[in-house]
Amino acid sequence: MSSTEMKTVSCPSCNYENNVTVYKTINGSTDGKAIKEKMLSGELFRFKCQNCGHEAMLNYPVLYNDMDKKFMVFYIPEIDRTSAVDEKLEKEFAYEGLNDITRRLAGSFNEFKEKVHIFDSGFDDCAMEIAKVALYDVVSKRTGDTVKGGYFSKYSEKDGTIGFTFFVGEENQIYVQTTRVAIYKKSAEIAAQFKEDTGRKFVLINSDWARNVLYIYKKKNES
Numbered sequence: 063m064s065s066t067e068m069k070t071v072s073c074p075s076c077n078y079e080n081n082v083t084v085y086k087t088i089n090g091s092t093d094g095k096a097i098k099e100k101m102l103s104g105e106l107f108r109f110k111c112q113n114c115g116h117e118a119m120l121n122y123p124v125l126y127n128d129m130d131k132k133f134m135v136f137y138i139p140e141i142d143r144t145s146a147v148d149e150k151l152e153k154e155f156a157y158e159g160l161n162d163i164t165r166r167l168a169g170s171f172n173e174f175k176e177k178v179h180i181f182d183s184g185f186d187d188c189a190m191e192i193a194k195v196a197l198y199d200v201v202s203k204r205t206g207d208t209v210k211g212g213y214f215s216k217y218s219e220k221d222g223t224i225g226f227t228f229f230v231g232e233e234n235q236i237y238v239q240t241t242r243v244a245i246y247k248k249s250a251e252i253a254a255q256f257k258e259d260t261g262r263k264f265v266l267i268n269s270d271w272a273r274n275v276l277y278i279y280k281k282k283n284e285s
């Protein structure tokens with residue numbers, strides 16, 4: 063079951079104090095599709111002032127969990143590699159006895175959505191991050207521009223391909239690049255060598271993590 067709480071949010075435009083329902087947890091296996099769709103579309107985080115109609119996005123931590131697929135993604139806006147997760151929060155969501163659950167942190171809404179999409183599609187996110195980072199160079203060469211970021215966006219079982227959507231250059235132009243599932247499988251072999259036994263901890267697996275892993279992997283294979 064999902065859990066919610068009431069919060070007071072002052073409107074950034076008129077300062078009116080709005081009572082808003084915010085989600086603390088969303089359960090993918092019991093809550094039904096409607097809430098999940100609203101979560102992924104961002105509608106769940108949309109704020110509209112009851113006084114002046116001003117609209118904004120509310121960024122607050124939310125935990126998505128799916129006990130059927132055995133994963134949790136904890137969205138904590140602006141979290142970075144160095145910041146520790148609040149111990150209280152971690153305890154609150156430790157779900158004693160559940161040890162074989164993949165627990166991830168996400169620091170941005172796009173990362174959060176991507177994690178859910180990856181696990182829903184039955185993929186390993188560590189391998190996916192490595193495959194994505196390996197494609198940064200390909201996309202950079204093809205476009206002659208800097209790749210700013212990207213996310214897993216599609217999977218075709220029939221064609222044996224996975225696709226990523228990248229943001230390129232100053233204007234964050236969208237560039238879609240597909241690759242063979244074989245690349246993902248190779249990435250999974252590399253990822254397996256670097257998986258930490260994280261137990262019940264929430265960990266941040268993102269492009270920085272993958273770059274670091276690839277760097278160490280290449281060094282090891284040079285010597």
Ligand SMILES: [Zn+2]
Pocket residue numbers: 073074075076077078111112113114115116
């Ligand atoms: Zn207002």
